Amino acid sequence: MTSDNDRRRGLLARLRGRPVARSRGRRRLGAAVRLAAALMLAGGAYTAFAPGVQAQDTPPLSAAANEGKALFDVSCVTCHGLNGQGVVDRGPSLVGVGSAAVEFQVGTGRMPMVRQEAQAPRKYPQFTDEQVRQLGQYIQELGGGPQVPAGNNLHQNGDVATGGELFRINCSQCHAFTGGGGALSSGKYAPSLMPSSDRQIYAAMLSGPQNMPVFGDNQISPQEKADIIAYIQESLKGTQDQGGFNLGRYGPSTEGVAIFLVGIVALVFASLWIAGKS
Numbered sequence: 001m002t003s004d005n006d007r008r009r010g011l012l013a014r015l016r017g018r019p020v021a022r023s024r025g026r027r028r029l030g031a032a033v034r035l036a037a038a039l040m041l042a043g044g045a046y047t048a049f050a051p052g053v054q055a056q057d058t059p060p061l062s063a064a065a066n067e068g069k070a071l072f073d074v075s076c077v078t079c080h081g082l083n084g085q086g087v088v089d090r091g092p093s094l095v096g097v098g099s100a101a102v103e104f105q106v107g108t109g110r111m112p113m114v115r116q117e118a119q120a121p122r123k124y125p126q127f128t129d130e131q132v133r134q135l136g137q138y139i140q141e142l143g144g145g146p147q148v149p150a151g152n153n154l155h156q157n158g159d160v161a162t163g164g165e166l167f168r169i170n171c172s173q174c175h176a177f178t179g180g181g182g183a184l185s186s187g188k189y190a191p192s193l194m195p196s197s198d199r200q201i202y203a204a205m206l207s208g209p210q211n212m213p214v215f216g217d218n219q220i221s222p223q224e225k226a227d228i229i230a231y232i233q234e235s236l237k238g239t240q241d242q243g244g245f246n247l248g249r250y251g252p253s254t255e256g257v258a259i260f261l262v263g264i265v266a267l268v269f270a271s272l273w274i275a276g277k278s
C-alpha cells in the first residue's frame with residue numbers, strides 16, 4: 001500500500017508538479033516584464049508628448065509667494081498642513097480661500113491661532129503688512145480664490161447714504177446698527193467693526209469668516225462694497241464714543257449745549273464790546 005502510494009505520488013508530481021508550475025511561473029514572469037516595459041514606454045511617451053502635465057504638478061512660485069511659503073512652513077504648517085491642504089482636527093484646507101482670507105485672518109492677528117477655540121479673537125498682528133501680502137500671495141498661487149483690490153483707501157468713491165442702507169440690510173443684524181458688534185449663538189460673536197481697516201472690511205466681505213456669510217461680487221458689487229466701507233469709516237466711526245464726558249448720548253444734546261454755551265459767551269463779549277464803544 002505505502003509503496004503503491006509513494007509511486008502514485010511520484011508520478012503525480014512528475015506529471016503536473018514542478019515542471020508544469022515552473023513553466024507557468026516563467027510565462028507569468030514574461031508577461032509581467034512585457035507589461036512593465038509597455039507601461040514604461042507609454043509613460044515615457046506620455047511625458048515626452050505632454051510636458052504641460054508635469055509643469056502643473058509643481059507650478060513655479062513667484063518671488064513673493066516663495067517668501068510667503070517660507071513663513072507658512074514655519075508658522076502655519078502645523079495646523080494647515082504642507083501645501084495648505086489642511087490637517088484633520090487642527091485647521092481647514094486653505095486651497096482656494098484666496099489672498100483675501102489670508103489678509104483678513106493674518107492681518108487682524110486672528111492667525112496664527114494660539115490655541116483651539118470656538119473663534120479666534122482679533123489680536124495684535126504677528127506679521128508685517130509685507131509678510132501678510134507674501135503669505136496671501138502664496139495661498140493665492142496655491143489654489144486661487146478671491147482677492148482684495150489694490151490700495152489702502154477703498155471707499156474714496158463710496159456713497160455714505162447708500163452704504164448705510166446696505167449696511168442696515170446686510171450687516172446690522174449681526175454687527176448691530178452702531179457697528180459695535182454683538183453676541184451670536186454657542187459662544188460666538190460678531191466683533192466690533194471699529195478697529196477694521198478698509199482692506200479688512202473688504203476682505204471680511206469676500207471671505208466670510210466663521211458665521212459671517214460670503215458677500216461675493218454677485219451679491220454686493222465692488223461699488224456697493226465701497227459704499228458700505230464709506231458708511232462704516234465715515235459715519236459709524238464718527239459717531240462712536242471718543243471718550244471724555246458726554247450726556248449719555250441723548251441725541252444731539254451734547255452738541256446743543258456746547259453751541260448754547262459758546263453762543264452765550266460770544267454774546268456777552270459782543271455786548272461788552274458794544275458797551276465799551278458807546
Ligand code: HEC
Nearest residue numbers: 075076079090091092097101102105111112113114120210
Ligand atoms: C493652532 C492652529 C492654527 C495655526 C497655527 C494657524 N491656523 Fe489658520 N486656522 C485654524 C483654524 C482652526 C481655522 C478655522 C477657524 C476659524 O476660521 O476661526 C483657521 C482658519 C484659517 C483661515 C480661514 C480659512 C477660510 O476658510 O476662510 C485662513 C486664511 C488661515 N487660517 C490662515 C492661516 C495662516 C496664514 C497661518 C499662519 C500664519 C495660520 N492660519 C495658522 C488653525 C490654525
Ligand code: HEC
Nearest residue numbers: 108122170171174189190191196200201204209210211212
Ligand atoms: C450672520 C452674521 C454676520 C453678518 C450678517 C455679517 N457679519 Fe461680519 N462678522 C461676523 C462674524 C461672526 C465675524 C467674526 C469672524 C471671526 O472672528 O473669524 C465677523 C467679522 C467681521 C469683520 C472683522 C472685524 C475685525 O475684527 O476687524 C468685519 C470688518 C465684518 N465682519 C464686516 C461685515 C460687513 C461689512 C457685513 C455686511 C455686508 C457683515 N460683516 C455681515 C458675522 C456677520
